[in-house]
Amino acid sequence: MDTIFISELRIETRIGIYAWEKQASQTVQLDLEIGLRGKHAADSDRIEDTIDYAEVVADIRKLFAQQHFSLLEHAAESIAQMIIRDFKAPWLRVKIAKLAPLAGVRQLGVIIE
Secondary structure, three states: OOEEEEEEEEEEEOEOOOHHHHHOOEEEEEEEEEEOOOOOHHHHOOHHHOOOHHHHHHHHHHHHHHOOEOOHHHHHHHHHHHHHHHHOOOOEEEEEEEEEEEOOEEEEEEEEO
């Protein structure tokens, strides 16, 4: 299976369970691998035969603008469901991390498939 990827997508959002997390924006970083369905643009050179990266990024940004997530796990699952539903991806991996969330920690997060 061929995959496309989006690496180091950064979004400023309010995410978390603590009171300060609900008040202050944090940066989350996303890395996605998305399986391609059926026909491949490598053969046809047609955008209709692949998944449009720009649309995926725009939809993820819209999701974070519309919803507050308490947990990274829920955010990752919401992203996965949206991509599978709207882009008909047969498989994907979503990695989401908070950047510098705690003293001495560069990233923490989850990966789902």
